[in-house]
Amino acid sequence: MDEDQQAIVDCQMGKTESYRILVEKYKSQAYYAALLYTGNREDALDLSQEAFYRAFRAIKSFKLGRNFYTWFYQILKNLCINHYNRIKKRSISFSDIDDTSNFERDTSPIIKPDEIFEDHEMRTVLWSALNRLKEEDKEIIMLKEFNGFSYKEIAEVINIPIGSVMSRLYYARQKLAKLLEEML
Amino acid sequence: MSLPDFSSTDMNIKIMAFIDKELSTKDMLEIKKLIDREKLYRDKYNELMKLKEVTSDMKFKKLPDMYWDEYWHHIYNRIERGISWILISIGAIIVIFFALWGFVNELITDQQLNPILKIGILILLLGAIILLISVIREKLMVRRLDKYREVER
Numbered sequence: 001m002d003e004d005q006q007a008i009v010d011c012q013m014g015k016t017e018s019y020r021i022l023v024e025k026y027k028s029q030a031y032y033a034a035l036l037y038t039g040n041r042e043d044a045l046d047l048s049q050e051a052f053y054r055a056f057r058a059i060k061s062f063k064l065g066r067n068f069y070t071w072f073y074q075i076l077k078n079l080c081i082n083h084y085n086r087i088k089k090r091s092i093s094f095s096d097i098d099d100t101s102n103f104e105r106d107t108s109p110i111i112k113p114d115e116i117f118e119d120h121e122m123r124t125v126l127w128s129a130l131n132r133l134k135e136e137d138k139e140i141i142m143l144k145e146f147n148g149f150s151y152k153e154i155a156e157v158i159n160i161p162i163g164s165v166m167s168r169l170y171y172a173r174q175k176l177a178k179l180l181e182e183m184l
Numbered sequence: 185m186s187l188p189d190f191s192s193t194d195m196n197i198k199i200m201a202f203i204d205k206e207l208s209t210k211d212m213l214e215i216k217k218l219i220d221r222e223k224l225y226r227d228k229y230n231e232l233m234k235l236k237e238v239t240s241d242m243k244f245k246k247l248p249d250m251y252w253d254e255y256w257h258h259i260y261n262r263i264e265r266g267i268s269w270i271l272i273s274i275g276a277i278i279v280i281f282f283a284l285w286g287f288v289n290e291l292i293t294d295q296q297l298n299p300i301l302k303i304g305i306l307i308l309l310l311g312a313i314i315l316l317i318s319v320i321r322e323k324l325m326v327r328r329l330d331k332y333r334e335v336e337r
Contacts, residue, residue, distance in 0.1 A: 016260070019259075020256050023259055024256065035245075041251075045255075050262070053263060114245075120241060144204070145239040146242070150206065151206050166206075170197045173200065173232065177231065177235045
């Protein structure tokens with residue numbers, strides 16, 4: 001039994017301190033995954049910590065043999081989507097107050113790439129190209145490139161066969177490359 | 185040596201998996217040989233590699249160490265608070281149950297109260313209890329059946 005599985009068994013028996021092993025191992029992956037959704041440090045910290053807390057609460061339902069991080073990632077992703085939707089709703093209600101404008105507003109929360117990535121000449125272009133992709137294409141690229149998931153792990157997270165992961169990732173990358181070419 | 189019988193998309197996907205190091209050792213060697221030998225595959229390899237380099241070059245903004253040092257403590261505090269809420273809830277349920285029990289007992293034994301009013305109060309209480317149980321049961325059923333329950337619609 002590997003370290004993760006042993007820690008989970010201990011947690012299922014009520015040993016809270018064993019959970020620390022999992023948190024220490026995955027905290028940075030979790031934080032950066034949340035940062036991609038929130039675009040700011042405070043929310044990414046809060047959501048990733050909340051996801052760890054919720055995962056601990058649900059640890060008894062964890063089926064041994066599964067990958068802990070892909071299971072945890074689904075909890076984190078749902079929390080981040082809820083957070084994103086709440087911000088979106090809030091920005092819609094604010095824009096409703098201003099009845100002088102009739103034009104369609106973009107109510108998506110603005111996430112700036114400089115809050116997420118270190119300084120890089122391609123940072124803004126890449127981020128804007130990613131945001132022009134369909135949500136499912138953007139997600140699969142982010143899972144592979146920025147969350148560092150293997151094909152097998154992506155298959156587990158989005159619940160599709162590995163073959164579909166490969167073809168979906170390939171087409172998403174093709175679209176991204178085309179967009180980058182147009183933008184440069 | 186003839187080219188493997190892959191449609192061009194299949195081959196391109198294999199090249200992508202080669203770049204991602206997601207193939208078996210045998211397949212990695214085979215694809216490497218093909219890339220070295222065939223210009224068509226080499227071009228595809230270079231094209232995919234260019235994109236890979238762009239994304240791999242992106243580095244996340246570092247979080248100051250003090251946040252990492254405190255990280256576990258924040259989670260531990262949430263776990264501790266969660267446990268205290270569970271205990272508070274159990275305590276509150278027990279206290280409310282006993283208060284209700286005492287109230288109903290007193291109501292039944294009170295000789296001065298009009299019997300019709302007694303029946304009215306008891307029916308009201310019964311209705312409230314059934315309503316509460318129904319809401320709790322519905323919440324639990326939704327929790328068990330709806331796999332997207334964590335996502336707010």
